[in-house]
Structures are given as structure tokens and as C-alpha cells.
Amino acid sequence: GENVEQHPSTLSVQEGDSAVIKCTYSDSASNYFPWYKQELGKRPQLIIDIRSNVGEKKDQRIAVTLNKTAKHFSLHITETQPEDSAVYFCAASNSGYALNFGKGTSLLVTP
Amino acid sequence: DAGVIQSPRHEVTEMGQEVTLRCKPISGHDYLFWYRQTMMRGLELLIYFNNNVPIDDSGMPEDRFSAKMPNASFSTLKIQPSEPRDSAVYFCASSPGRFNEKLFFGSGTQLSVL
Numbered sequence: 542g543e544n545v546e547q548h549p550s551t552l553s554v555q556e557g558d559s560a561v562i563k564c565t566y567s568d569s570a571s572n573y574f575p576w577y578k579q580e581l582g583k584r585p586q587l588i589i590d591i592r593s594n595v596g597e598k599k600d601q602r603i604a605v606t607l608n609k610t611a612k613h614f615s616l617h618i619t620e621t622q623p624e625d626s627a628v629y630f631c632a633a634s635n636s637g638y639a640l641n642f643g644k645g646t647s648l649l650v651t652p
Numbered sequence: 653d654a655g656v657i658q659s660p661r662h663e664v665t666e667m668g669q670e671v672t673l674r675c676k677p678i679s680g681h682d683y684l685f686w687y688r689q690t691m692m693r694g695l696e697l698l699i700y701f702n703n704n705v706p707i708d709d710s711g712m713p714e715d716r717f718s719a720k721m722p723n724a725s726f727s728t729l730k731i732q733p734s735e736p737r738d739s740a741v742y743f744c745a746s747s748p749g750r751f752n753e754k755l756f757f758g759s760g761t762q763l764s765v766l
Binding site: 542590634642644 | 695
């Protein structure tokens, strides 16, 4: 099945700096790549997603890039704020609707 | 819509006991998923259903785990007998399907097996 690797496991940045989280996937048939944010004690929520026919997608301060050849995709958060502190999960889908998640990145934004 | 509803929010039980987790998906969603979250393994897909039919249960760790979806508005995940290593947060999620893969998670059940 699909295997998703996510790095780093923890990331600490100063407020206003950028944060980048990277993921690789194993199945070249995967075609859907979402990112979920989970605040402490809360449920994961979708923040952005990208499909394999698109190389980049932006939504205000967050962006996702996809390199199908290398089978990796990344989340970029610019001008980080303390409320961006959370665990971020990448995921990939190669079977229609079942998502395989990475193990998560704990992002801490310090004022 | 109230979103995906899970019960109970917290469950503390003793090893060997049966545990039943419950989920009500969002009305109209075609897919229902059960995930388990631990620090070591992250979010693991246990099983998912499409239109109440189990599609893939390869993530179910052992025969002690079973899941059912008797109708479009209800699903259960049962562990019998429970073991301490089953302690985790169990999330139910649903998605609309029909080219919309967005997962809507419930608030989760924090399971502690002593």
C-alpha cells in the first residue's frame, strides 16, 4: 500500500518566519495530496489540498507544491503566527478516497 | 449540520473488557472511515466503508477489532477483548465522495485500557 513519510517531526520557528514541511510518497498512482492541521486536543481539519495535475496551489499564507517525478510534496507557511502552532499531517490517496497519513509535524511558532 | 458525532468522548476500561465506539456520519456522506491516533504511529486508517459496505479493513490490527455500519447514519468499532496497547484516540471521519475527498473528523474517543 501507499507509504507516506513526513519530515521534520518537530519544527520551531520565530513568529514571522516561514515554515516548510516535506512529505514523500511511494505509490506513483497517488493523485490527491491534502494537508490537515490538528490543534492540541482538537480534531484534524483540512487546510489545503492539491491534485496530481497541478504543481502548486496557494491560499493566503499557505501553499503546497508537488513534484510528481520525485514523488514529494511540501507545505509552505509564510509569515507564521502563534496560532499556526499545531500538528500538521500530510496525506496521499491512491485508492479513491482512503487517505494514508504521514506521522505528523509538530510546529511551534514562538513570539 | 452537527458534523460527525462520536461517542463516548472518553472511555476507561480494564484489560479484557469489550469496548464499543460509536459514530454518526454527516448526512449524505458516502464514505465513513475509522482512524486510530497514537504518538508513535500517527493517524492509522483502520477500515472504511462506502455506502455502508466495508471496502478495506486491512488496517484493522487484529481479529479483536471489528467494525460495522448497519445503516447510513451509524457505525460502530468494537474491540473484544481490549488490551492496554489499544489505548489511543479513535477518530471517525466521513467524506462526501463523488470527487470530494475532504475528510470531516469527529471529535474522537480517547480510549484508555488499564
